[in-house]
Amino acid sequence: MLNHPDNWTSLLPRPSEEGHKYHRGHAVIVGATELTGATRLAAAASSRVGAGLVSVLSDEAADIYRMTLPADIMVKGLETMSAARVSAVLAGSGGISERGRAALLQAPLDRPLVLDAEAIALHQDLAAESLVLTPHDGEFARAFPDLSGERLGNACAAAKHSGAVIVLKGAETIVAEPGGRHAINQHASPYLAKAGTGDVLAGLITGLVAQGMPCFEAAQAAVWMHGEASLRIGAGLIAQDLISEMRGVLHDLLNPADRRDGAIE
Numbered sequence: 001m002l003n004h005p006d007n008w009t010s011l012l013p014r015p016s017e018e019g020h021k022y023h024r025g026h027a028v029i030v031g032a033t034e035l036t037g038a039t040r041l042a043a044a045a046s047s048r049v050g051a052g053l054v055s056v057l058s059d060e061a062a063d064i065y066r067m068t069l070p071a072d073i074m075v076k077g078l079e080t081m082s083a084a085r086v087s088a089v090l091a092g093s094g095g096i097s098e099r100g101r102a103a104l105l106q107a108p109l110d111r112p113l114v115l116d117a118e119a120i121a122l123h124q125d126l127a128a129e130s131l132v133l134t135p136h137d138g139e140f141a142r143a144f145p146d147l148s149g150e151r152l153g154n155a156c157a158a159a160k161h162s163g164a165v166i167v168l169k170g171a172e173t174i175v176a177e178p179g180g181r182h183a184i185n186q187h188a189s190p191y192l193a194k195a196g197t198g199d200v201l202a203g204l205i206t207g208l209v210a211q212g213m214p215c216f217e218a219a220q221a222a223v224w225m226h227g228e229a230s231l232r233i234g235a236g237l238i239a240q241d242l243i244s245e246m247r248g249v250l251h252d253l254l255n256p257a258d259r260r261d262g263a264i265e
Contacts, residue, residue: 003175003185008221009253013050013211024052025087025210028080029203030104030119031058031065032094038199040065041239042093042116043073045203048246049222051088051210057081059099078103088112088210092119093199112209116202123162130215131164134202140168156182165215167205169198173223177216185220188227189234196239201226204246225249 001007015024027046031039039056047054047070055074056065065075081089081103088111091104096119104113105125112130115123120133120143135143140154144161147154155168159176168174171190176182204222209215229245230237251258 001183003173003183003187003220003224005221005224005253007183008213008217008224011213011217012221012253013208013213014254015050021052024050025207025212026053026055026085027051027203027206027210028086028089029054029056029093029206030078030081030089030091030096030100031056031061031075033058033060033097033100035094036061036064036068038094038117038196040069041196041199041243042090042203042206044070044240044243045200045246046090046207046210047072048243049204049207049225049250051207054207055080057100057103060097081107086111087212088114088206090114090116090202090206091122092116093202096122112215114202114206114209116198123164130209131162132167132205132209132215132219133158133162133164134167134169134198134205136169136198140166152176152182152184156180165219167201167219167223169201173227175216175219175223181216183220185223185227187224187231189230189237191233191235191237192227192230194237194239197226197230197237197242200239200242225253 029043055076057078093116109128113128114132116134144158155166155174155176159166159178166176173185208218228249229242233241
């Protein structure tokens with residue numbers, strides 16, 4: 001099927017009148033030690049899409065994150081990954097250090113994990129109940145070297161083999177889940193071919209999953225909203241723009257009566 005809001009809008013998280021920040025989920029991002037900008041983009045995207053609390057975990061680069069992250073995002077040590085109130089974990093945006101890798105492998109597996117970039121290689125060592133992998137074509141080939149053929153078939157086979165939701169990024173992004181369901185996203189701008197946009201997407205998925213949205217629908221929603229924001233921005237897009245543009249995209253999805261004519265089709 002084609003990815004469209006009708007597939008998942010009813011499952012978008014909506015805060016309750018009586019809720020507090022932990023009701024909206026705690027998204028944890030494993031901080032990179034060198035490409036810290038990627039982690040910052042992912043963390044800001046998770047916060048923008050509604051996670052009640054976002055923490056970046058870093059032992060080696062904690063001071064960099066404290067000086068550069070938005071004020072609402074906390075910086076903690078890697079041991080926080082095992083805390084009871086962690087709702088979802090993202091690793092790989094900007095890379096993953098040996099300490100980060102060890103902490104991830106030792107963390108409880110009862111919360112959703114989103115693996116991006118080089119952390120995707122860890123999927124064989126993690127028996128998480130809910131797992132999302134977000135490779136582009138090159139990363140997919142490295143993670144699943146035995147698969148060859150067309151992209152849709154490969155994504156579906158990888159989902160079944162790994163037990164993970166696969167988000168195979170590209171001009172047409174494919175979202176596939178282990179049970180065989182899949183969606184093809186054609187709603188995006190070519191201006192998304194820009195450094196950092198994949199980190200924003202990983203953060204959006206993590207923020208939605210942290211709020212309790214099922215992984216397959218959360219991945220579809222994040223991919224579509226990411227594409228919608230890119231279409232609204234157009235030429236001159238940089239990754240940071242997607243995060244600020246998400247306010248309007250979310251408003252139109254959650255408040256259909258207030259939509260501008262033609263804003264969401």
